[in-house]
Amino acid sequence: MIPFLFTKISSIANSPALIDAQSAQTLTFSNLKTHVLRLSCALLNLNISKNDAVLILSPNSIRFPVAFFAVVAVGAVVIPSNPQYTAAEIAKQIKDSNPKLIITVHQLYDRIKQFNLPCILLNQSASNNPMLHSYLELIRSTPTTSLPDVMQSDVAAVLYSSGTTGASKGAVLTHKNFMESALMMTSDQEANKESGNVFLCFLPMCHIFGLSALVYAQLQRGNTVVVMAWYEMNAMLRAIEQYKVTHMFVVPPVVLELIKKQDMVKEYDVSTLKEILSGAAPLGEEIIEACSKTFPQAVVCQAYGMTETSGVISFENRMCSPHPGSVGPLAPSVEAQIVDSVTMQRLSPFQKGEIWIKGPLVMKGYLNNHKATAEIIDEEDWLHTGDVGYFDGEGRLYIVDRVKExxxxxxxxxxxxxxxxxxxxxxxxxxxxxxxxxxxxxxxxxxxxxxxxxxxxxxxxxxxxxxxxxxxxxxxxxxxxxxxxxxxxxxxxxxxxxxxxxxxxxx
Missing domain, CATH: 3.30.300.30 (ANL, C-terminal domain)
Known part of the structure; x- marks a missing residue:
């Protein structure tokens, strides 16, 4: 997925790839490639080899993607961990994934020092502790060498589901999963021959929506990603104005706040914003229409996806007229059917049932959990999403709720x-x-x-x-x-x- 990430670099080398929203620190695509290569070689020097697991515990920053790309570039496997997790929650992930190295920030080091694993600190010089290494010092001092061969079928990352409907499980995602998801997520831009868009990222990069659909997909497309460490409404609106953001991926609570605080929105110039795409949970028709009135120049639409499908399954886009309440047509290469969860019969349009998915975006399975894998992926490779929905007569998908909810x-x-x-x-x-x-x-x-x-x-x-x-x-x-x-x-x-x-x- 790394050569694929940089396929367009000859024409965009000096364009901004990642911008820190607060400090304006910028990595061009050329800088990004250099940093990834140098950190990859540093990982090899730290005895990280193919299929080794590396846990990343960090809030959003322009160095998080560098760390992620560097790990997968050597064929190792990224375990993104939520920076809000307690030491006990992190311990469960470490026990399940058995990482050889942790990449973190000094503010979170106390949570992981008990595990006695070597660490790379993204935002501070290392001390005399031989177990600690500084990101900047590694970037500056490591000579570049050739990297191991990595196949599309190799595992790139294990992302743990949120655990809202049961125990958290690690979805095993391959390089091909990320590449397919990137192509699907930017298919509307490809069809419209768009380039040079500016995306705002406050969604957690430890989550599939932020990591795959936003960071990897948009950088691969050659777009700029403006990074916020966390969400705060004033800071978000200020970033849109300052960096002329064109696209913003959000979750429903952000949409609700934008509606409730319209007077605050009016204090900023958000006229460059062309698209607001909401995911993670369904939005009602009335809420979408209210947000559209707040941002009349932007298309407000929805996407549907899962950690287990590397991100996107379906999404609306500016290429077609939006249908409030719909999560759009299926992304390219995705198959789906609506199934009665009792009779297991396939249902017709407008009939509600469980959504089953098939395609190159589906995970390999859950890490160390064959039972859970067999429960979600059947013998014909259909992934049973657990979501209830239906298709209309024109192939647009609507999400009703979770089967268990x-x-x-x-x-x-x-x-x-x-x-x-x-x-x-x-x-x-x-x-x-x-x-x-x-x-x-x-x-x-x-x-x-x-x-x-x-x-x-x-x-x-x-x-x-x-x-x-x-x-x-x-x-x-x-x-x-x-x-x-x-x-x-x-x-x-x-x-x-x-x-x-x-x-x-x-x-």
Whole structure:
């Protein structure tokens, strides 16, 4: 995937590849290639060889991609770890993946020093400790040599799923997976012969959305990636204005904040923004339309993907007229079918069922977990996504919810996302989550967790009436719980199992 990354370098060598949003420090494509090559050779000198695992524990920075590319360039395997993880959570990943080296920042070193593994510090000179190495010193002092041969079928990375619906598992992704995903993610730009776009990246690079669909895919295309260490709305809007950002990949909580704080948006020049692409969780039609009014010059659309599929499965783009609520047509080379999870029969357009995926983007399997792999990938290589959706008559895909998250009320299926989308249209509701709670008579009842705006005096009865006026009787909310915040993963997915635990504790 590294030669593929630099296929266009002769024409873009001096163009900016990575820009730090805060400091404006820049790596051109030529700089990027040099840094990757030098760090790759340094890894060889540190006895990192093909198929060895290297854990990267770091917030976003312009050095994170260099580290990632350098590891895969020598045929080693990257284990991206969430910088928010505790030492205990990191220990689980280390036990599962058995890395020989850790690449981190000095602020996080205390969390991993107990593992007694050699480390490269991305942002500080190393001390006299022989186990610590400085990124800058390695880049400056390492002579370049030839690198090992790497095949497309070789493993490039193991990315751990968020674990929102069960224990976290490591998805094994190959070089070919990343390359196919990059081609799919930029297929609209290829068709439109676009170049020189500027993408803003505050999505975590330890996650597939930030790493594959954004960083790798867009750099391979020759686009500039402006990097933010973390998301903050003012900083994001300032970066759009300063660096003339054209594309922004987001998650639903960001879209909600953009809608709720339109006055803040108006303080900045965001006229260069052409596309806002949301992923990680479905957005309702009303929310998309509200965001489109805030950014009238930009297309607001959705994408659908998974860690297990190297990123993208389907996405809307500016080449076709958007259909609010849809996650677009399938990406090139992707096959899909909608299947009744009870009868296992393939369903027709507009019929809702589980989405099954096949194609070159599907992972090899879960690391050290044959049982979990067999449960998600069948003998005909169909990946059972666990997501409920349907196709319309023109091949556009719509996501309804997760199979395991559908609420069964007296035999009727209730999609939490449908109720959440309606709740978020209420002017006094800042955030919302809906879960099913066990009930002796109904099986499960829909209950809502609500975050009210600061001056709101919204009552349970008012919330229930607001929903009752818009849905069938079986979808009505049976309980409302007001809370200060909705627990979410780093990419914005609602952590429903935490809410279920809270609900059980309150009974």
């Amino acid at each position: 559908l609420i069964k009320y007296k035999g009727f299926q209730v999609a939490p996302s449908e109720l959440e989308d309606l709740l978020l249209t209420h002017p006094e509701i800042v955030d919302a989550a809906v879960i099913g709670l066990g009930d002796a008579e109904a099986g499960e009842i829909p209950i809502a967790y609500i975050v009210r705006s600061s001056m709101s005096s919204l009552t349970t009865k008012q919330v229930q009436q607001f929903i009752a006026q818009q849905v069938a009787p079986f979808k009505r909310l049976r309980r409302v719980i007001f809370t200060r915040e909705i627990p979410r993963s780093p990419i914005g997915k609602i952590l429903r199992k935490e809410l279920r635990q809270q609900s059980v504790a309150k009974l």
